[in-house]
Amino acid sequence: MEAIKVTSLTKYYGKARGVIDVDLAVNEGDFFGFIGPNGAGKSTTIRTALGLIKPTSGSVSVLGKEPFKDRKAMLSDVGYIPSEAMFYGGMRVSDCIKLSADLRGMDCAEEAKKLCERLSLDTTKKINQLSLGNRKKVAIVCAMQHKPKLYVLDEPTSGLDPLMQKEFFSLLEERNKEGATIFLSSHILSEVERHCKKAAIIREGRIAACDSVDKLGQTNVKRVMLRGVEEIPAMDGIRDMKSEDNSVSFLYNGDVKSLLEMIISLPVADITVAQPDLDEIFMHYYQEGEDR
Amino acid sequence: MTVFKHEMKQGKISLIIWTGAIAFLFLTCVLIYPEMRGSVDELNEMFASMGNFTQAFGMDKVNIGEFMGFYAVECGEILGLGGGIFAAMLGVASLSKEERGRTAEFLLTHPVSRVSVAVQKLLACVVQIIIMNAAIFAVTAVSAIAIGEEPDFKILALFHLAYVFLQIELAAVTFGISAFLRGGAIGIGIGAAALMYFLSLVSNMVESAEFLKYITPFGYTDGAQIVSDGALEWKLIALGAVYSAAAITCGLIKYTKKDIA
Numbered sequence A: 001m002e003a004i005k006v007t008s009l010t011k012y013y014g015k016a017r018g019v020i021d022v023d024l025a026v027n028e029g030d031f032f033g034f035i036g037p038n039g040a041g042k043s044t045t046i047r048t049a050l051g052l053i054k055p056t057s058g059s060v061s062v063l064g065k066e067p068f069k070d071r072k073a074m075l076s077d078v079g080y081i082p083s084e085a086m087f088y089g090g091m092r093v094s095d096c097i098k099l100s101a102d103l104r105g106m107d108c109a110e111e112a113k114k115l116c117e118r119l120s121l122d123t124t125k126k127i128n129q130l131s132l133g134n135r136k137k138v139a140i141v142c143a144m145q146h147k148p149k150l151y152v153l154d155e156p157t158s159g160l161d162p163l164m165q166k167e168f169f170s171l172l173e174e175r176n177k178e179g180a181t182i183f184l185s186s187h188i189l190s191e192v193e194r195h196c197k198k199a200a201i202i203r204e205g206r207i208a209a210c211d212s213v214d215k216l217g218q219t220n221v222k223r224v225m226l227r228g229v230e231e232i233p234a235m236d237g238i239r240d241m242k243s244e245d246n247s248v249s250f251l252y253n254g255d256v257k258s259l260l261e262m263i264i265s266l267p268v269a270d271i272t273v274a275q276p277d278l279d280e281i282f283m284h285y286y287q288e289g290e291d292r
Numbered sequence B: 001m002t003v004f005k006h007e008m009k010q011g012k013i014s015l016i017i018w019t020g021a022i023a024f025l026f027l028t029c030v031l032i033y034p035e036m037r038g039s040v041d042e043l044n045e046m047f048a049s050m051g052n053f054t055q056a057f058g059m060d061k062v063n064i065g066e067f068m069g070f071y072a073v074e075c076g077e078i079l080g081l082g083g084g085i086f087a088a089m090l091g092v093a094s095l096s097k098e099e100r101g102r103t104a105e106f107l108l109t110h111p112v113s114r115v116s117v118a119v120q121k122l123l124a125c126v127v128q129i130i131i132m133n134a135a136i137f138a139v140t141a142v143s144a145i146a147i148g149e150e151p152d153f154k155i156l157a158l159f160h161l162a163y164v165f166l167q168i169e170l171a172a173v174t175f176g177i178s179a180f181l182r183g184g185a186i187g188i189g190i191g192a193a194a195l196m197y198f199l200s201l202v203s204n205m206v207e208s209a210e211f212l213k214y215i216t217p218f219g220y221t222d223g224a225q226i227v228s229d230g231a232l233e234w235k236l237i238a239l240g241a242v243y244s245a246a247a248i249t250c251g252l253i254k255y256t257k258k259d260i261a
Helices: A042-049 A071-075 A093-103 A109-118 A132-144 A162-177 A189-195 A213-217 A256-264 A278-291 B002-038 B040-048 B052-056 B067-100 B114-146 B153-178 B186-205 B207-214 B223-229 B234-257
Strands: A002-013 A016-027 A031-035 A057-062 A078-081 A150-154 A181-186 A198-203 A206-212 A222-227 A238-244 A247-252 A270-274
Touching: A002 A042, A002 A181, A016 A042, A016 A181, A016 A198, A016 A206, A031 A042, A031 A162, A031 A189, A042 A057, A042 A150, A042 A181, A078 A132, A093 A109, A093 A132, A093 B002, A109 A132, A109 A162, A132 A150, A132 A162, A150 A162, A162 A181, A162 A189, A181 A189, A198 A213, A206 A213, B002 B067, B002 B114, B052 B186, B067 B114, B067 B153, B067 B186, B067 B223, B114 B153, B114 B234, B153 B186, B153 B223, B153 B234, B186 B207, B207 B234
Parallel strands: A031 A181, A031 A198, A078 A150, A150 A181
Antiparallel strands: A002 A016, A002 A057, A198 A206, A222 A247, A222 A270, A238 A247
16 A cells, blocks of 8 residues: 555645646655755645645545545654744643644653653753754654654754764664655755655656656766866757866766767767766756756 | 643633733722722712713713722723733634644644644633633622622622623634634734724714624623623623624634645
8 A cells, every 4th residue: 555645736825836746656664755956845745645735636645544634543643744843932842742642642751752862852941942953853753752654754854963863864764664654855865865765856846756766866867077178069968067177077868879979089088987876867857857 | 632731731821911910900990999989979970971981981870989880880891801802812813823833733733633623722712711700700709898898799790701701702703713814813813802892882872883782792791781780681692602603613614624834
């Protein structure tokens, strides 16, 4: 069964675009990355899945339930970390975590204590004394203390220091091994590349690509670097060209033979052809959109 | 009932401050009464000759030289405006404060239905209003006895009951409005309470505007009327209950359907 199934989801806020015709399938047990720059529609998709907003058209199903109608049953198996974690200012951290457990009708004190220790979160502080990173930790504890089946994480690492990010991801890996599904939205490619098995790329409200992280990396695009030349003739399929220090580097997506013919005519001293990293592929998906 | 308990905790300090402030004004009013009584003839004459304003505040119906008459006019205004603004602010902030403070996202991603959240919040408003009025009633009763008056407790209770209804109606109507708002709600709350209050003044002063008492809840909290009749105007209160129910229903329908910011 799919943990999250989004079918031709479209959402407009008045006239402003949220997402257009998004299809997405996250299987149970997946560690799924959802990548896109700010304003691409990541949060809109997530907020629809959680039943906070209603789709303009299309449908969403989470753990086999329809979020807007069957919200209560659906949310009891979901842990959510919002991108901007906000809590009631005057409350203590411990009260906030307790409130979250009470709203679920559960006693999660033991698990909460473990999580707070691992994230070194001081539970005696008041919420409005906390930094962004520490507020994020409160959100992490609230999302994880009840051990849900599905984790929906909207840019969860923003504000966390590298050490905490590491601890956070090892927590996620543990929960994923126990069978939980993880849906991680992020604009940081390296964390998706490192932790996720599958990923979807969203740009300007539409899904640009969706596949396993390995396959997303396997495109025909190559990073080519030529030394000994300062300039190369214009050619189809070349982009992101940089020239410096008597060398030229560019991304190439096209017929290999015509590339070689072009190179032969140049006084090349050395040549490197490499797989681009996910960062470059990401840019590639983006620019493809802009070129259209 | 987690949301209800949470709301009560969140509102605790504001409830204490408002209750304390209004109770203090009541205490002061009651305690200065013995001195006022000394110059009661002059006062009656003065109050009777203020033209329309005499009617606006209902001073043509009661003798301000008697404790209940004095109490109904003086304290009625305090409880009407003070309590009314408190209730309207409670109601209007109830749902909108979550979106304004961006805590709605936290609250509504827990397995609680939106109807349940809204109903528990409304209940918290009503309970806070009852607590405030009970405390004020107790302060009044004790301070009245302390100055040696023996007020008619039945009428005193009816008088206070009318204001409980008034506040609940204001809270219910502003609660309904609250579901349609995203923030900046407090002004609307105060405005709604003040508007209703002034409508009642106009209704008392201008004969052709008497129909306004069917709109404003202040129509059934005319302290002077309650004291001289010894009874409440249940018809108007029932009408108020209908307005409240309609506002709550609209609010609930909107809240279950709306996009949460």
